[in-house]
Amino acid sequence: MNIITNKKTILIAPLNWGLGHAARCIPIINALLEQQYKPILATDGAALALLKKEFPTLEILELPSYKIEYSKKGENLKWQLLKNSLKTVKAIQQEKKIIKNWIEKYNINGIISDNRLGAFSNKVTSVYITHQLNVLSGNTAWLTSKIHQNIIKKYTECWIPDMEGTPNLTGELGHLEKTNLNLKYIGPLSRLQKKEIDKKYDLMVLLSGPEPQRGILEEKLKIEILNFSGQTIFIKGVVEKNQIKEQVDNVTYYNFMSSIELEQAFNESEMVLCRSGYTTVMDLVKLRKKAFFIPTPGQYEQEYLAEKYKAEGLAPYAIQDDFTMENIKEIDNYRGLPQIDSEINWKCLFQVFETE
Structure with a gap:
């Protein structure tokens, strides 16, 4: 049995696309603290603001913005993202350089990236979180899915916040018929708990x-x-x-x-x-x-x-x-979403950071 004797420093970097990626990292950050790790948080924009409010005492760093912009008309979204792709690629390259420097500066032992493509290092254990093994994008879904899967391939592990079998929540988004990726289905992630209280x-x-x-x-x-x-x-x-x-x-x-x-x-x-x-x-x-x-x-x-x-x-x-x-x-x-009662064994999950 491996015993954690020193606080290892883990960088958690969620994508700033709305608040969802940062919000679902909150239970992971709390679990890292409970398991005696030292989390450092890094993102940008609204996601950064949210994490600062949730964890005012933790070290929180700013990463370059991916320049993700929505269009006013939904049918133009794909072309809007394509138009901004050069800015996004540039931000990802900057992110890689920054994180390379941070690994030495902050003595980082591991990385958890929630869809931040530049949050990775060959020098430390790097984990990727996504529920989109297949990235749907209309008639280009085969290409965007292949690109995303090739990015996932370089990480030590990929955590999918869903069930591997059925019932599951992501369907074809989070499940592949055949794969050589190192996938780990960890169950749904939520920062919230159910309480039996009066309805208001x-x-x-x-x-x-x-x-x-x-x-x-x-x-x-x-x-x-x-x-x-x-x-x-x-x-x-x-x-x-x-x-x-x-x-x-x-x-x-x-x-x-x-x-x-x-x-x-x-x-x-x-x-x-x-x-x-x-x-x-x-x-x-x-x-x-x-x-x-x-x-x-x-x-x-x-x-x-x-x-x-x-x-x-x-x-x-x-x-x-x-x-x-x-x-x-x-x-x-309608019946309502399925009741999935799954408890995450955080100690077991974080063992990936204890393997030298």
């Missing part, structure tokens, strides 16, 4: 994801929510210096919430209206909440998940432009 809200509206689509949906739902008579908590998903709370009739608005506050709000809510982002899906599974999904326009992954859950009779969804508050009643006709 009939509906939780939870927004997330990059601009401008997050803001476009916020403006639409602010109008639609006028047609809902139940008590509503509306979390905009905008991390700012100070939390802002506003009461408008039966709707309580927040710009953002900490993990503890979000956990309370989730447990106090009867149903949830949200994006079909995978981190949100894992939270819903953990908290056993029924949901209505509005996938981000043009984001193939979210569209695939929303279609999958609807086809399986688990949750309804609507295209953003077509959604009306009347649609929320469809939730009653």
Whole structure:
């Protein structure tokens, strides 16, 4: 049996694409602290702001932005990402150089990258987290999937936050028929816990994801929510210096919430209206909440998940432009996401950093 005698330093680097990647790293960071590791956190933008609020006493470093920009029209997303690809590649190259320097400067013993392609080193154990072994991108999915799998191949291990068998949450996104990749299915990740408490809200509206689509949906739902008579908590998903709370009739608005506050709000809510982002899906599974999904326009992954859950009779969804508050009643006709009770053996999982 290996005994950890010294605190090993682990760099955790989530992608700044909305808040999902950073949010699902929170339980990993807490587990590292519990197992006597020393986490150093590194990202940029809104993800950086979130982690600073969650872990004010930890070392938090800034990495170059990948310059990921959304288009106002979902069908243009792929071309918008392609247009910015040179900026993204440049940022990844900068990231590699920075991390090479950090390994020496901060005596880093291991890296956990959540979809940050430059967060890797041949000198230390490097783990990659993703739920997208297949990267859906329309008629170029075969190419984007192959490129992503070749990136994964260089890492010591790839952790997939899902179940290997059935039931599972990711379907073809997170499962390959044949592979020589070093994959480890660790089960769903969530920073939240289910609590049996009295319900306070009939509906939780939870927004997330990059601009401008997050803001476009916020403006639409602010109008639609006028047609809902139940008590509503509306979390905009905008991390700012100070939390802002506003009461408008039966709707309580927040710009953002900490993990503890979000956990309370989730447990106090009867149903949830949200994006079909995978981190949100894992939270819903953990908290056993029924949901209505509005996938981000043009984001193939979210569209695939929303279609999958609807086809399986688990949750309804609507295209953003077509959604009306009347649609929320469809939730009653669906079973809800599967109940997956899985406990992560963190000590066993982190043994990858103990192998010399």
